[in-house]
Amino acid sequence: MSTLYAPVGITPTKPLTPSHLKGLLFFDCIRRLESLLGTGVVWHNRRPWDISLQTLRFWAYLDATAPGQDYTLLSEADIGLRYMQCFQSDTVPQQPVLERYIQRIESEGYVHPSSVRVLDLWRGVFDVLGLDGAALVCSEPFLESQQGVLDRLAGLGLLLDQRSCGGAVFLDLTDQGQALRSLVSEQGLPNYLMAILRDIWARAADHTEICLYHDIGVERDYVLLERLLQLSGVSTRRIAFNRVAVEGKVLSARQGGWQYFTAADILQRVAGGYSAPEIRLGFLLYFLFDDGIRRPKNYSDAGLAQALLRAREILCSVPEGGSCEKSVLAAAVRTRQGVNVYGCLSLLQQRKVAGGLKRAILECLL
Amino acid sequence: MSAVLNEAFLRQRLAAVQQAGAGAQSTCTLFVVLRQWHARSYVEGLMGFLQTLDAVSRRQWLANFTKTRVLAGDPAREAIRPLLQYGNQDVGFALVDSSRRHDPLGSLLVDFRSTMPLDDGMRADIPLAGGGGLWHLHLDVRGLSLQAYIVHLTHLLAESAISLEERMPASLRIAHLGVAPTPANAAYARIEVDEGALHCRGTVALE
Numbered sequence: 001m002s003t004l005y006a007p008v009g010i011t012p013t014k015p016l017t018p019s020h021l022k023g024l025l026f027f028d029c030i031r032r033l034e035s036l037l038g039t040g041v042v043w044h045n046r047r048p049w050d051i052s053l054q055t056l057r058f059w060a061y062l063d064a065t066a067p068g069q070d071y072t073l074l075s076e077a078d079i080g081l082r083y084m085q086c087f088q089s090d091t092v093p094q095q096p097v098l099e100r101y102i103q104r105i106e107s108e109g110y111v112h113p114s115s116v117r118v119l120d121l122w123r124g125v126f127d128v129l130g131l132d133g134a135a136l137v138c139s140e141p142f143l144e145s146q147q148g149v150l151d152r153l154a155g156l157g158l159l160l161d162q163r164s165c166g167g168a169v170f171l172d173l174t175d176q177g178q179a180l181r182s183l184v185s186e187q188g189l190p191n192y193l194m195a196i197l198r199d200i201w202a203r204a205a206d207h208t209e210i211c212l213y214h215d216i217g218v219e220r221d222y223v224l225l226e227r228l229l230q231l232s233g234v235s236t237r238r239i240a241f242n243r244v245a246v247e248g249k250v251l252s253a254r255q256g257g258w259q260y261f262t263a264a265d266i267l268q269r270v271a272g273g274y275s276a277p278e279i280r281l282g283f284l285l286y287f288l289f290d291d292g293i294r295r296p297k298n299y300s301d302a303g304l305a306q307a308l309l310r311a312r313e314i315l316c317s318v319p320e321g322g323s324c325e326k327s328v329l330a331a332a333v334r335t336r337q338g339v340n341v342y343g344c345l346s347l348l349q350q351r352k353v354a355g356g357l358k359r360a361i362l363e364c365l366l
Numbered sequence: 367m368s369a370v371l372n373e374a375f376l377r378q379r380l381a382a383v384q385q386a387g388a389g390a391q392s393t394c395t396l397f398v399v400l401r402q403w404h405a406r407s408y409v410e411g412l413m414g415f416l417q418t419l420d421a422v423s424r425r426q427w428l429a430n431f432t433k434t435r436v437l438a439g440d441p442a443r444e445a446i447r448p449l450l451q452y453g454n455q456d457v458g459f460a461l462v463d464s465s466r467r468h469d470p471l472g473s474l475l476v477d478f479r480s481t482m483p484l485d486d487g488m489r490a491d492i493p494l495a496g497g498g499g500l501w502h503l504h505l506d507v508r509g510l511s512l513q514a515y516i517v518h519l520t521h522l523l524a525e526s527a528i529s530l531e532e533r534m535p536a537s538l539r540i541a542h543l544g545v546a547p548t549p550a551n552a553a554y555a556r557i558e559v560d561e562g563a564l565h566c567r568g569t570v571a572l573e
Contacts, residue, residue, distance in 0.1 A: 160401065160438065160439070160440055162400075162401075162402065162403075162438060162478070162480070164402065165402060165403035165480055165482055165512065166480035166481040166482025166483075166512060167403075167438060167478060167479065167480045167482075168438065168479065170438060170476075172439075172440060172443070174439065174440070174443050174445045174446060174474045174475070175443050175444050175445045177445065177474075178474075179473060179474050179475070179476070180438060180439060180474060180475050180476050182476070186479045186480055186481050187481060
């Protein structure tokens with residue numbers, strides 16, 4: 001059995017926020033724990049997100065408003081502020097402008113210098129937290145053409161194509177009770193759903209199942225993807241994560257609210273003096289355990305600091321060596337459809353749980 | 367049934383529109399579900415739909431001149447077909463009580479949008495199954511998107527058929543114009559009010 005993991009990407013146009021951290025850490029834990037149950041391949045292709053309209057709009061905005069800008073010295077916040085300004089402005093690039101970017105991304109994997117800078121800055125956070133850096137660098141051509149995807153949809157009877165009368169192209173799952181969803185606008189521009197389909201649909205054929213992973217904000221689109229893949233014969237499951245509230249609000253980065261709460265800011269402010277394993281475990285405990293079910297109203301430095309202290313205590317209290325068999329750990333975390341990350345982190349914090357099991361958990365997660 | 371298309375006629379039409387809803391017990395919205403735009407198929411579907419309307423629905427329609435929503439969708443889908451009152455493979459129609467806050471058609475489908483330009487010199491004859499004569503439909507297409515054009519076409523034909531209480535025509539002759547239509551024998555006109563000035567968007571004349 002082989003699982004293709006297809007996590008949602010983060011557009012490299014803004015700072016990493018607590019919500020991003022939670023998403024990245026949760027996926028990383030799922031992947032590590034599920035590796036105990038079977039084989040899997042993680043497909044981190046940034047290209048669908050680079051080619052998304054929100055990224056293109058930002059790149060076009062930067063090139064129009066600050067041509068020749070040197071981005072190598074700008075901070076995440078500098079670029080994030082420009083991102084907010086872009087979406088506060090009413091200027092939407094003309095279609096030929098967007099098409100030029102699309103062509104460069106498709107043909108040469110183009111990345112705008114502002115996003116190169118953002119990815120470079122994110123790398124520091126990824127390294128400290130032990131996250132998979134492939135998410136930052138992988139940009140591979142799509143396996144399938146747009147027309148290939150449309151032909152497949154037509155073959156399944158799930159396409160509404162109104163291009164002949166100047167209209168859009170839709171994924172039509174109305175018979176499944178799902179709302180009609182555009183894939184290509186009436187201006188001829190494909191959206192990110194089309195890019196995802198071009199990227200993963202054909203790739204899924206090499207695996208026994210596909211696991212879609214996304215934040216709750218795009219759940220409607222991912223429900224559509226799940227249904228479509230299932231209807232096409234691909235065994236599909238879907239895992240969603242909730243975003244983290246900051247100062248009482250769950251905002252998109254384009255709306256702001258991240259100032260003072262970027263991942264880099266948090267690490268610098270709260271995690272000083274801790275070792276790399278303590279930081280990683282502390283962040284796991286905070287974002288995936290404390291924020292998982294207890295759901296604090298807001299992200300808080302104090303809460304994270306307490307989690308870091310707990311992580312230090314756990315790492316000190318669990319003896320080196322003597323970890324239990326992987327099969328024992330697998331049995332402890334397995335659920336009907338995958339693994340229980342929350343339960344796994346709970347085991348680490350229970351006194352009665354054997355040291356061997358705790359050691360195995362730490363070896364798996366850290 | 368004929369009238370000279372002058373200021374007095376336009377004012378009379380405007381007054382009729384403004385008073386049309388006075389006796390209506392409820393309001394309604396016409397949902398048009400469009401898979402593909404084919405003028406002939408559309409007109410056939412619309413005329414067929416109008417023939418299914420009873421007297422109550424006709425009165426309701428006249429009380430709701432401006433409430434037409436054109437949605438992109440496939441009227442033949444199992445989930446859509448039962449929600450329509452009439453349709454063919456390209457288009458379907460449903461007259462729905464506007465007080466329903468969550469209409470399933472509006473939830474499942476999205477507004478139809480098109481970038482297709484309209485030809486202001488287009489002429490087309492569409493044979494229909496009705497037993498009446500020939501209707502001439504003149505429509506000023508300046509500045510219209512296809513979706514707005516469909517709304518005007520729908521209202522012109524529907525309100526002509528309902529208010530004139532004529533038999534369905536045997537044929538329809540459509541002419542796109544780049545100016546406001548001014549046929550002397552217009553029986554029905556679609557009026558737009560722009561900053562107080564009356565503008566004729568389209569007319570139907572009977573022959």
